[in-house]
Amino acid sequence: MNVHKVITQQAREAKSAALKLALVSAKDKGAALKKMAAALLSQSLAIIKANALDISAGMRSGLSVAMLDRLMLDTDRVRAMADGILDIVKLRDPVGEVLESRQRPNGLRIDKVRVPIGVVGIIYESRPNVTSDCAALCLKAGNAVILRGGKEAVNSNKAIYKVLKGALVGTKIPAEALQFIDLVDRQAVVELLKLDSFVDVIIPRGGESLIRFVAENSLIPVVKHYKGVCHIYVGAKADVKMAEEICFNAKVQRPGVCNAMEKMLVDRKVARKFLPAMAARFRGAAVELRGDEEACRLVGDMKKALPEDWAEEYLDLILTVKIVDGVSQAVDHINRYGSRHSDAIITNDKKAAETFLKEVDASCVYVNASTRFTDGYEFGLGAEVGISTDKLHVRGPMGLEGLTSYKYQIYGNGQVRK
Amino acid sequence: MNVHKVITQQAREAKSAALKLALVSAKDKGAALKKMAAALLSQSLAIIKANALDISAGMRSGLSVAMLDRLMLDTDRVRAMADGILDIVKLRDPVGEVLESRQRPNGLRIDKVRVPIGVVGIIYESRPNVTSDCAALCLKAGNAVILRGGKEAVNSNKAIYKVLKGALVGTKIPAEALQFIDLVDRQAVVELLKLDSFVDVIIPRGGESLIRFVAENSLIPVVKHYKGVCHIYVGAKADVKMAEEICFNAKVQRPGVCNAMEKMLVDRKVARKFLPAMAARFRGAAVELRGDEEACRLVGDMKKALPEDWAEEYLDLILTVKIVDGVSQAVDHINRYGSRHSDAIITNDKKAAETFLKEVDASCVYVNASTRFTDGYEFGLGAEVGISTDKLHVRGPMGLEGLTSYKYQIYGNGQVRK
Numbered sequence: 001m002n003v004h005k006v007i008t009q010q011a012r013e014a015k016s017a018a019l020k021l022a023l024v025s026a027k028d029k030g031a032a033l034k035k036m037a038a039a040l041l042s043q044s045l046a047i048i049k050a051n052a053l054d055i056s057a058g059m060r061s062g063l064s065v066a067m068l069d070r071l072m073l074d075t076d077r078v079r080a081m082a083d084g085i086l087d088i089v090k091l092r093d094p095v096g097e098v099l100e101s102r103q104r105p106n107g108l109r110i111d112k113v114r115v116p117i118g119v120v121g122i123i124y125e126s127r128p129n130v131t132s133d134c135a136a137l138c139l140k141a142g143n144a145v146i147l148r149g150g151k152e153a154v155n156s157n158k159a160i161y162k163v164l165k166g167a168l169v170g171t172k173i174p175a176e177a178l179q180f181i182d183l184v185d186r187q188a189v190v191e192l193l194k195l196d197s198f199v200d201v202i203i204p205r206g207g208e209s210l211i212r213f214v215a216e217n218s219l220i221p222v223v224k225h226y227k228g229v230c231h232i233y234v235g236a237k238a239d240v241k242m243a244e245e246i247c248f249n250a251k252v253q254r255p256g257v258c259n260a261m262e263k264m265l266v267d268r269k270v271a272r273k274f275l276p277a278m279a280a281r282f283r284g285a286a287v288e289l290r291g292d293e294e295a296c297r298l299v300g301d302m303k304k305a306l307p308e309d310w311a312e313e314y315l316d317l318i319l320t321v322k323i324v325d326g327v328s329q330a331v332d333h334i335n336r337y338g339s340r341h342s343d344a345i346i347t348n349d350k351k352a353a354e355t356f357l358k359e360v361d362a363s364c365v366y367v368n369a370s371t372r373f374t375d376g377y378e379f380g381l382g383a384e385v386g387i388s389t390d391k392l393h394v395r396g397p398m399g400l401e402g403l404t405s406y407k408y409q410i411y412g413n414g415q416v417r418k
Numbered sequence: 419m420n421v422h423k424v425i426t427q428q429a430r431e432a433k434s435a436a437l438k439l440a441l442v443s444a445k446d447k448g449a450a451l452k453k454m455a456a457a458l459l460s461q462s463l464a465i466i467k468a469n470a471l472d473i474s475a476g477m478r479s480g481l482s483v484a485m486l487d488r489l490m491l492d493t494d495r496v497r498a499m500a501d502g503i504l505d506i507v508k509l510r511d512p513v514g515e516v517l518e519s520r521q522r523p524n525g526l527r528i529d530k531v532r533v534p535i536g537v538v539g540i541i542y543e544s545r546p547n548v549t550s551d552c553a554a555l556c557l558k559a560g561n562a563v564i565l566r567g568g569k570e571a572v573n574s575n576k577a578i579y580k581v582l583k584g585a586l587v588g589t590k591i592p593a594e595a596l597q598f599i600d601l602v603d604r605q606a607v608v609e610l611l612k613l614d615s616f617v618d619v620i621i622p623r624g625g626e627s628l629i630r631f632v633a634e635n636s637l638i639p640v641v642k643h644y645k646g647v648c649h650i651y652v653g654a655k656a657d658v659k660m661a662e663e664i665c666f667n668a669k670v671q672r673p674g675v676c677n678a679m680e681k682m683l684v685d686r687k688v689a690r691k692f693l694p695a696m697a698a699r700f701r702g703a704a705v706e707l708r709g710d711e712e713a714c715r716l717v718g719d720m721k722k723a724l725p726e727d728w729a730e731e732y733l734d735l736i737l738t739v740k741i742v743d744g745v746s747q748a749v750d751h752i753n754r755y756g757s758r759h760s761d762a763i764i765t766n767d768k769k770a771a772e773t774f775l776k777e778v779d780a781s782c783v784y785v786n787a788s789t790r791f792t793d794g795y796e797f798g799l800g801a802e803v804g805i806s807t808d809k810l811h812v813r814g815p816m817g818l819e820g821l822t823s824y825k826y827q828i829y830g831n832g833q834v835r836k
Binding site for chain 1 (some may be wrong): 437440441459466520526528530536614618619632634637639641642658660663664666667668671672709753775776777779780781783784785786787788791792796797798804808809810812813814823824825826827828830831832833834835
């Protein structure tokens, strides 16, 4: 089998389907998505059976318990996937919205109209529910989608894909708008990344090395974030009780995600009052603390941070702590070591808050709230296909609107250029 | 001299300056831009002298008369550059605009605020005025800019850059926000394209081979268009007189630009009435016509088009003509061979017009107007830094707003994630 040929054929089918799908009404797309959700429920047994293959392969290959749990599907999880699709059905269809309309002195009317992007490629290594979530979101926004999941979940993903694609038959969404690459060889990804005449955007989701591989090999624009090195700065005028609750939540509630706090900056003015108590609470939750010299002096058993600690994403119960002098020093540190994902200040000083909001160069900057809110659902975008720390097209959570582009439609009555 | 070191240092300076420039007020940016314009006028002699070096080098190396004309600067052209900057000063500053504000049920207020992109790299081979136009546009939008012009214009570009940078001294725009790469070796471009931790976007302007080189070598997101293969479809119900004026304008008024018509599709229903007269008029303007079999039958001395003609951008007085049956066939042809730049339909049939507008997959789709209007000034965007045929971030002319990103600023009062 020629990998190049197979992938090119899939991309070509997707492109051709995308041109048709772009014209399908919101109502017809909704009906098709409902059929997809119903099919997941009625065929959940087949999906769970396929998943069992991945689980036993995972056990043989020594996946961690946490990884196996992420991989595992049961009827509740399949139902959650179906419910996720029904939630997406309810979202407002962004396609066709007139974003701007301008009348030029020469009589031309120039409308800027929201349209689907076209063909979206999603390369992921996450849980199998990503297959149905991303398929539904892309199709709802009028895009064809080419999915390429991780090899640990290939049986589950393939089963979900088959169910969803089968459900599209007989609907107004062309079944070819949904494509799944089942070649586990990485060469398949490399081939896909070269097909810029068929695919309009690539969204990689997974670890930093996957994303770097995609960014380095893609001729197609990529929407991505490498990692989330999120900071919380406890300011000089912080409500220390609030700071403690927020920092604890941002570190401990779910340490393995990209919007969890990885670094805590503490203003020298509150350090004595805040840090020892906070450290005790972290210790109670088994958080390993690493600190700069001053932080170590304030907290007895803190490990000394190494230079590489400041830019590292642990995705674990580890936190690095630094004492800073004022908001400017905090901002400089974050702009130097951060990942432009999500950073917060805890303060009752309005001026410091405004400085922080303006000067921190990140997708999402918070005052007095946990960085854990950086998420499509929490932002009210309905769902997200990923998070971007790039500055182009979309920044922060990428929801339905992030899956659209626009075109100019220009109405004349014979205008020519002088 | 170590190319990597030099370019990295420039990019690092630009990044650091960008963080400061993002906070400069519209008024202060305007004052700095006015100083730039005044400096161009007061030092125009130095610029023209430097330009003479490029002109004589160009003559020695055998540049065409057209190329030499594009390269040449005189006092009028330098004044036009200064006027261009003053026009940019008058544009509304997009930075700081609140694009959306949402209050979440948990009390979080999420503002989506327009911010500069950061550091913009522009790689161009066009006329020296691009140096001042792009510098002014990027700085106005609050971005640092790294310019890399073509080697034919290196003396002119360097002189313009020196004048502009000198003018920034003593203003609120840090002079380091303006960088110019004067190494003519292409290795300098390769180095720049790897610096994704300092540079946020690359905009290449020039021929297809330059743009492909940039797209293939860049780790940084690229906003681009490869070429403009613009179509005009003369529909079955076209006003043939209007069609003739528009097609003539789109082909002849300035054939060397990306929004000029390269292909003309003529509906069979109107071909007899329209094509022979149109062909005669094109012949009068020395336009070489190539056609499919049917077009050749209708027009005596038309050359037969080769398969490669349909996707080629001539940038010259050459036009390929095809007879089509109805709007669907026209749309299919354009979506297959077009470049997603600008395409037009000439028709009095509203339904055909709507079909064409919706179904043609291009940045700018026209009804009854010349494709030559695809341009930042003509669209009322004030000026453009380039044109995009990609679907991400910006599509069509890229003006000031296209040079901005956004960030989320989130206001809480102690919210944590449940």
